Amino acid sequence: MVDKLAPFVKWAGGKTQLLHELELRMPKTFKKYYEPFVGGGALLFSLHPGHAVICDTNEQLINVYRQLKADAAAVISEVRKLDAEPCSKERYLEVRSAYNAKIQSGDLDAACAALMIWINKHCFNGLYRVNSKGLFNVPYNNRVKGSSISEENLQGVSSYLRENDVDIRLMDFAEALHDVSEGDFVYFDSPYVPVSDTANFTDYTKDGFTLEDHRRLAGVFRDLAARGVKVMLSNHNVPLVHELYQGFPISEIAVKRFINSDASKRTGKEVIITSYSPE
Numbered sequence: 001m002v003d004k005l006a007p008f009v010k011w012a013g014g015k016t017q018l019l020h021e022l023e024l025r026m027p028k029t030f031k032k033y034y035e036p037f038v039g040g041g042a043l044l045f046s047l048h049p050g051h052a053v054i055c056d057t058n059e060q061l062i063n064v065y066r067q068l069k070a071d072a073a074a075v076i077s078e079v080r081k082l083d084a085e086p087c088s089k090e091r092y093l094e095v096r097s098a099y100n101a102k103i104q105s106g107d108l109d110a111a112c113a114a115l116m117i118w119i120n121k122h123c124f125n126g127l128y129r130v131n132s133k134g135l136f137n138v139p140y141n142n143r144v145k146g147s148s149i150s151e152e153n154l155q156g157v158s159s160y161l162r163e164n165d166v167d168i169r170l171m172d173f174a175e176a177l178h179d180v181s182e183g184d185f186v187y188f189d190s191p192y193v194p195v196s197d198t199a200n201f202t203d204y205t206k207d208g209f210t211l212e213d214h215r216r217l218a219g220v221f222r223d224l225a226a227r228g229v230k231v232m233l234s235n236h237n238v239p240l241v242h243e244l245y246q247g248f249p250i251s252e253i254a255v256k257r258f259i260n261s262d263a264s265k266r267t268g269k270e271v272i273i274t275s276y277s278p279e
């Protein structure tokens with residue numbers, strides 16, 4: 001296995017730049033690692049724990065993890081074919097249509113995983129957004145050529161997933177925790193509570209994670225903490241988050257944000273909350 005593994009997709013809310021702060025506050029020892037909102041898996045790949053459960057509700061993303069676990073060579077060979085031709089707006093739209101055809105036919109195979117990775121590297125800001133029919137609709141980022149992957153990293157990710165006890169789940173976060181036990185460590189990195197207009201934040205969010213979901217998550221956090229599970233959570237530093245996690249240690253951390261078209265919103269504060277006193 002390569003020494004250093006890294007996310008294979010650029011992901012909204014990716015935690016690469018917060019890794020150091022997260023690692024400072026995570027428990028020194030734990031049994032199994034749970035990451036129920038895995039996304040690009042920045043903390044997972046940094047820790048590469050021997051026993052882990054990873055989960056997300058994004059079916060295409062979970063397919064990539066599963067395909068890499070099953071056969072990285074098949075995914076790499078499909079990405080190579082896509083990278084062989086220089087990109088243009090027309091070519092991007094053509095590949096996006098091929099990807100959407102896969103989504104429509106429910107064909108969750110290595111070719112679909114390769115399309116997902118390639119598109120992530122050629123779409124605007126690595127965003128993942130679908131329309132009401134579930135079809136991917138993010139525009140082109142004008143990248144013309146270059147490899148969409150580090151083959152060494154994908155091989156490393158694949159070996160990690162295959163050679164360890166890593167269970168990959170496609171389900172809601174609460175369901176993914178059905179078998180968690182005392183002494184396990186859960187890291188929650190849910191979609192963010194919006195920074196602006198939190199006073200009016202009720203039901204609608206562009207990623208579908210509602211105020212009710214944030215309340216549900218806080219309930220799960222409290223329940224796990226009471227059962228002796230070690231829990232860490234990150235989110236924006238906004239009043240709602242302080243209210244939901246009142247009573248737990250909360251650290252405020254300054255960060256730069258990359259996925260925001262409004263440059264003035266590219267710096268801000270996040271919080272890391274733990275169910276235990278960080279050592």
Ligand SMILES: C[S@@+](CC[C@H](N)C(=O)[O-])C[C@H]1O[C@@H](n2cnc3c(N)ncnc32)[C@H](O)[C@@H]1O
Binds near residue numbers: 016192
């Ligand atoms: C902030 S991102 C996680 C970023 C990740 N830590 C990283 O480093 O890339 C949140 C993830 O939660 C997933 N998600 C949204 N609603 C969910 C739910 N109800 N249960 C599980 N995952 C969900 C999204 O698909 C997204 O990948």
